[in-house]
Amino acid sequence: xxxxxxxxxxxxxxxxxxxxxxxxxxxxxxxxxxxxxxxxxxxxxxxxxxxxxxxxxxxxxxxxxxxxxxxxxxxxxxxxxxxxxxxxxxxxxxxxxxxxxxxxxxxxxxxxxxxxxxxxxxxxxxxxxxxxxxxxxxxxxxxxxxxxxxxxxxxxxxxxxxxxxxxxxxxxxxxxxxxxxxxxxxxxxxxxxxxxxxxxxxxxxxxxxxxxxxxxxxxxxxxxxxxxxxxxxx
Ligand code: CA
Numbered sequence: 421x422x423x424x425x426x427x428x429x430x431x432x433x434x435x436x437x438x439x440x441x442x443x444x445x446x447x448x449x450x451x452x453x454x455x456x457x458x459x460x461x462x463x464x465x466x467x468x469x470x471x472x473x474x475x476x477x478x479x480x481x482x483x484x485x486x487x488x489x490x491x492x493x494x495x496x497x498x499x500x501x502x503x504x505x506x507x508x509x510x511x512x513x514x515x516x517x518x519x520x521x522x523x524x525x526x527x528x529x530x531x532x533x534x535x536x537x538x539x540x541x542x543x544x545x546x547x548x549x550x551x552x553x554x555x556x557x558x559x560x561x562x563x564x565x566x567x568x569x570x571x572x573x574x575x576x577x578x579x580x581x582x583x584x585x586x587x588x589x590x591x592x593x594x595x596x597x598x599x600x601x602x603x604x605x606x607x608x609x610x611x612x613x614x615x616x617x618x619x620x621x622x623x624x625x626x627x628x629x630x631x632x633x634x635x636x637x638x639x640x641x642x643x644x645x646x647x648x649x650x651x652x653x654x
Contacts, residue, residue: 422467422539426450427457427483428501429475433524437470440528446535454478458486461493468539470531473502473513481516488517488575495563497542497576499534501526514616519577520609530607537604542576551586553644554633556625558586570628577602578621581614585634585644594641618642 424441428434429452438448451460455477461469469487473480480500487493500518502509513521519541520534544563551558555568563579565572574582580602585593593601595614603609622634635645 421445421447423447423449423464424468424470424535425457425461425464425466426470427454427460427475427480428452428470428472429454430472433472433501436528437531440532441535444532452476454480454483457483461487461496462490465493466496468497468499468535468542470499470501470535471518473500473504473509481513484513484518485516488573491573494573495542495576495579497538499531499538511612511616514613515620517575517620519575533607537607538576540604541580541602551583553586553589554646555630556582556586556633556644558583567625567628567630570630572624572627574621574624577617578624581617581621582625582644585642590643590645592635592637592641592643598642614642 424446426434426437426448428450434450438450441448449460449464449466451457454475457478471480471484484498487496487498498518499520499522500513501522501524503524505523510521519538522531522534548561551560557566565574565582581598584598584601595611598614599609599611618634622632625634626632632648633644633646635643635648
């Protein structure tokens with residue numbers, strides 16, 4: 421039974437979510453205070469977090485950032501819930517490490533579809549072993565990524581993206597293909613979402629000043645490659 425933590429300060433939304441998620445077979449824990457959210461997440465170690473943006477004491481954005489910086493918690497998938505519908509907010513939410521984003525009022529069936537898609541995406545890969553390209557090493561069994569001696573901290577969506585690119589180095593994948601393979605064909609996700617997660621992946625990969633290995637081919641897609649033309653470098 422997958423465990424979901426709801427961090428949300430509006431009681432009626434918590435009640436609605438809890439009722440519907442439990443009916444779908446999830447185990448649910450809820451927390452209304454942003455300041456306590458990290459402790460609850462660390463104690464419960466859920467399979468997924470539904471995280472409200474505006475919370476008392478500590479905002480959802482800060483909580484998300486802390487989770488992604490934590491060695492123990494960084495793999496937990498996060499869906500941000502927010503009353504703010506601006507495109508810029510969505511991009512900010514995804515770029516600080518959320519895996520998905522829903523604007524209130526949301527449809528419960530759509531939220532559940534997104535939860536299921538994200539849980540699938542975050543599952544350990546059935547293929548074990550190690551993928552290697554240049555100084556990048558991905559251990560699929562332990563979900564550890566290194567560049568040389570440095571650990572690369574990736575959330576579940578970035579891990580899946582990198583794994584997909586690493587399985588076929590130098591092959592250019594259109595964004596549509598990445599969406600289908602990484603996010604799944606059953607939910608609607610905008611193409612731009614792929615760009616946001618690629619940007620995040622690239623930042624994590626190059627954080628130690630390493631050479632950029634992710635190639636952006638304008639209007640075509642992305643690949644992992646050693647030979648990046650200067651005009652494509654970001
Ligand atoms: Ca709120």
